[in-house]
Every structure is written in structure tokens, then in C-alpha cells.
Amino acid sequence: MISDHAFPEVQREGLYRAIFERRDVRAQFRPEPIPPEVLARLLEAAHHAPSVGFMQPWDFLLIDDRTVRERVHAIFERENAKAAEAHTGERGALYRRLKLEGILESPLNLCITCDRSRGGEHVLGRQSIIETDLFSTCLAVQNLWLAARAEGIGVGWVSILDQNELTEVLGLPENVYPLAYLCLGYVDDFHDQPELARAGWRQRLPLAERVHGNGWGAVAEEPALFEALASREGE
Known part of the structure; x- marks a missing residue:
């Protein structure tokens, strides 16, 4: 049975293709910038994510300044060296071969933040689960990521960062949490498998x-x- 409210088949196929072909891109970024009208579509898609109590806790920090990105990259280098120490033997050697960020290679970095005070003290639906603001912001990240794949733009989430140091570099207020630091740009190719699966780190x-x-x-x-x-x- 097909619901009267279902998308036409070609549109459904496009949606599922974006889901299945979305990749965490760390390399192969091309230097050309994302056109403003395309970037606006991505940000609008993110801004239309659902949020508990319609709190919309996200903000979007566009980062193209080389000096700022070099400071963020330095944080990654320190944290990645620490993370590498947790893996020994063949696993450690594999970890050190992995490309885990594109901070300097991508034409644009984007930090999606979560304002944990937005909506006031009592947000509808948040009383029992305080972390719903973080969950809601993750939905904005996913919306942007899927829209980016549909536009042929690669996105990579850099999670190996010290959040306190990142907060300082970006000058974030005390109540704002840097939830996702992303690298964006057109790429030469989208791999047919996730990078960690291709590398043999883990499989689905x-x-x-x-x-x-x-x-x-x-x-x-x-x-x-x-x-x-x-x-x-x-x-």
C-alpha cells in the first residue's frame, strides 16, 4: 500500500540515495568555494530540523579564516596524538594511517552550536530529558548533511577536538556548546562505502x-x- 501522502517514486529514491550515499568526508576536497545560494539552501535545511519544544537551539558559525582554522587544526593534532596512544599493534598502525579531518583542505569549516539556554528555563518537552537540546541540534546536523549530499558537497565531522579549547578559539558564550565542527566542500568523489569500512576499521x-x-x-x-x-x- 502506498499512502496518499507519499512522495512520487523518483523523489523517494532521491531521499534514500542521499541517506545511503552520505559519507563522512575527510579528503578529496576541491578548492572552489560553495556558492552563496547553495550554502543558503544547506543552512535553511538545517534550520528546518525538528526540535523539542520548538526551541531551535542551534547557531551556525561559518569559518573560512585560515588563522582560525590553523588554531582548530592544532587542537586536533594534540587530541589525535592522545587518541592514537589508546591503540597498539596493528590497530594502532591502522589508526595512524587514517585521515580523520579536512580542516585546512576544505574551503569552509562550519561549527553548529547548541545554545543550552534557548527557550528559557522551562522548555516544553524537556523537563524529563534535559539533553533534548543536544539531540535536536544533532537533527540539524543530519539535515544539513543530507542536503549537502544531494548538492554534491562533502561533509566531514571532526570529533577529535577539546571542546573547551574550541570554545575559547571561537569565542563562544558560556551557555553555548560547540556540538559539531564540520568541514564542507565539493569533492572529487564519494566512496561507495564509509571510509572506516573501506579501511577495515569496522563494518556495518x-x-x-x-x-x-x-x-x-x-x-x-x-x-x-x-x-x-x-x-x-x-x-
């Missing part, structure tokens, strides 16, 4: 093993669903 887990029914570890009594999931493995 089987979806059928991640589905439970009515409680953790219980088998969902939906044989047709599991047949459908099994038929999609490897696609």
Missing part, C-alpha cells in the same frame, strides 16, 4: 540483529519484516 552491523520486539533481546514476532530485512542485506 547486520540490521536484523539490532531489531527487538517489546523488550530488549526479545524476538519481534514479525517474520515478514525479518525476511524483508534479510533480503536487503548487502544492498
Whole structure:
């Protein structure tokens, strides 16, 4: 059954393609800038993310200044050296070969922040789970990422950063958290697999093993669903 509200097939295919072909891009950035009208579309897509209590806790810091990016890159270098120490042997050697950021190579860096005070003291729907502001901001990140893939723009999330140092470099207010530091730009290619899967770091887990029914570890009594999931493995 197809709902009367479903998108036409070609539009559904485009949406799923963006989801399945989205990549965390760390290299292959091209130098040309993102045109203002395209960047505006990406930011608008991010700004249309859902948010608990409609608090819209995000802000967008566009960073193209080389000096600022060099300071952020220095933070990455220090934190990455620390992270490398956690891996030894072949795993450590593989870690050190991984390209984990494109801070200086990409034409634009973008920090998506979360203002943890936005909406006031009592935000509708946030009373029990205070972290919903962070969750909401993550949805803005994903919206931007999918829109970027549809535009042929690569995005890479640099998570190996000291958030306190990053806050200082960007001059963020005390109540604003630097949730996602992203590298954006047109790229030479989008890989057919996630970079860490291609490198042999980790592989995608089987979806059928991640589905439970009515409680953790219980088998969902939906044989047709599991047949459908099994038929999609490897696609």
C-alpha cells in the first residue's frame, strides 16, 4: 500500500540515495568555494530540523579564516596524538594511517552550536530529558548533511577536538556548546562505502540483529519484516 501522502517514486529514491550515499568526508576536497545560494539552501535545511519544544537551539558559525582554522587544526593534532596512544599493534598502525579531518583542505569549516539556554528555563518537552537540546541540534546536523549530499558537497565531522579549547578559539558564550565542527566542500568523489569500512576499521552491523520486539533481546514476532530485512542485506 502506498499512502496518499507519499512522495512520487523518483523523489523517494532521491531521499534514500542521499541517506545511503552520505559519507563522512575527510579528503578529496576541491578548492572552489560553495556558492552563496547553495550554502543558503544547506543552512535553511538545517534550520528546518525538528526540535523539542520548538526551541531551535542551534547557531551556525561559518569559518573560512585560515588563522582560525590553523588554531582548530592544532587542537586536533594534540587530541589525535592522545587518541592514537589508546591503540597498539596493528590497530594502532591502522589508526595512524587514517585521515580523520579536512580542516585546512576544505574551503569552509562550519561549527553548529547548541545554545543550552534557548527557550528559557522551562522548555516544553524537556523537563524529563534535559539533553533534548543536544539531540535536536544533532537533527540539524543530519539535515544539513543530507542536503549537502544531494548538492554534491562533502561533509566531514571532526570529533577529535577539546571542546573547551574550541570554545575559547571561537569565542563562544558560556551557555553555548560547540556540538559539531564540520568541514564542507565539493569533492572529487564519494566512496561507495564509509571510509572506516573501506579501511577495515569496522563494518556495518547486520540490521536484523539490532531489531527487538517489546523488550530488549526479545524476538519481534514479525517474520515478514525479518525476511524483508534479510533480503536487503548487502544492498
